Amino acid sequence: MRLDYVSIFPDYLAPLRLSLPGKAVASGLLELHVHDLRDFTHDRHRTVDDTPYGGGAGMVMKPEPLGEALDTLEVDGVTVVVPTPSGRPLTQALAADLATRERLVFLCGRYEGIDQRVLDHAAERAELVEVSLGDYVLNGGEVAALAVTEAVVRLLPGFMGNAASLVEESHTDGLLEYPVYTKPAAWRGHEVPPVLMGGNHGAIAAWREEQARERTAARRPDLLHASALAGGDDGWEVVPASPADAPELLTLQLACWVTEALVNEDLSIPPLHEDLDDVLAGIEEWDTYVVRAAGRLVGSVRGRRVPDEPATWEIGRLMAAPDLRGRGLGRVLLEHAQRVAPAGTERFTLVTGKYSEANLRRYKRAGFRVVETYDGPSGPVLLSKPRRRR
CATH class of the missing domain: 3.40.1280.10 (SPOUT methyltransferase, trefoil knot domain)
Incomplete structure (x- = not known):
């Protein structure tokens, strides 16, 4: 740069x-x-x-x-x-x-x-x-x-010695960062919380989440209010996209795929190189859906039949605003993309970066399995899932 x-x-x-x-x-x-x-x-x-x-x-x-x-x-x-x-x-x-x-x-x-x-x-x-x-x-x-x-x-791939340092910071998930501690365990009458020294990673994660929310509520309640406006698991309304959504979709797309570029150390990821015309073309070519919260476009997903495989429904561009991640929006979008697949669909496919561990975990929990890893800096990885018969 x-x-x-x-x-x-x-x-x-x-x-x-x-x-x-x-x-x-x-x-x-x-x-x-x-x-x-x-x-x-x-x-x-x-x-x-x-x-x-x-x-x-x-x-x-x-x-x-x-x-x-x-x-x-x-x-x-x-x-x-x-x-x-x-x-x-x-x-x-x-x-x-x-x-x-x-x-x-x-x-x-x-x-x-x-x-x-x-x-x-x-x-x-x-x-x-x-x-x-x-x-x-x-x-x-x-x-x-x-x-x-x-x-x-500091967000450029290769700038930070450890890219994982960027993951759990203030404002990356809509909350302020939890308190951090290092050695010694006791200092001037202040002690490190015992949960951090117990080795129970699940308990540590829960404690950090609780601390982040308490700190945000005390210091920046406006951030929690913004998240509350966005609804929750049952409050997301997924609607078809229109060409008027394209500018906001482009902004959301760039914000989301910066994270993917950082994790995979790959700036060649196609979504980072598209312009407004490309997004408009995508709305025409794919069945695209969006979610808005308090007037702001915060999520999107799209799907289409694979041209050479009419029984395959391809899901793409699953996006949740960075400040709303972890609140169920991605799951809702993924479920919606499968639900709207046309009759005759026998399988779903999607791709993600081969180093995108959070995405891979999410898709595997949803029943997708890796079927192929392509030859590129970030893959991508192709995942597939059979459609359940009702």
Whole structure:
């Protein structure tokens, strides 16, 4: 991934060369370029700001230097990220989405912000993502750019020494992470909970789940509320997809398959390389179904007859929003995809990555069995299940 930063304080971004990002640069996983916005000015004072039209306090960043920077960096078709208090909130899902891009260009604003025409112009030639760290104001966009970078690049395959470190973190399943402990067992009157030292992995998993929910309820009850809005095992309504669902389906697809790419260390997985037209074509070619919660598209699955095997019903693109995983949505979608198979269906098939252990466990519990592993970085693995006669 290539990352470009435009700032009037390029030294502010020096930490990008430290720790794991620095190692990723050294290994060639990341390519970093920091650009001084003043290099794109042409007056002797290297002016980058001016007074706002309409009056008011502060200064506004001029369009000419930023426009020249966009031209020089050849941003057409890439993703331009603008940290701003008026942007969309930075979430784990957004970070996962940005991690699928080949190149990000950060425009770090200062003063009262960037002339709106720069943003409008950028949106005409690139994907524009305005992002906020939270409901507060910083002196400039550099700190936010560093935070967005950290959230994104740690999701790249090969960035973390142990990919499993990404699995049980805050916000990966809609909850905050449970408390963690290490040696010694007792320290300054505080002891490690006995359950963690008992060796009962089932009890440990249950304790961690309980702790995560208690911590989320105490610190971020809004997260639990969002999950509750989504319903539960009996609250999901699965309905046919329409072409209007395609943009949200594409976003959900990218968010879900980043996880698969990380687990399988395979960026060639087809869903990561599709665009809106591909998703629209899929809705036409497959029987596609979606689930919405509080107006948001949170799940989808699709099925079709295999062209050369009319008795086989192929199930694909089973997706549940990352923040709602573990709440029964995937099971409901899988059951629905089997239930709507047409008369004459004798078997179901689906595929998943050969290293996608969670998926493999889920499908085996549902009665699917591995019948073939294809020759590729991530397989995939083909699973099959006979249709029960009623």
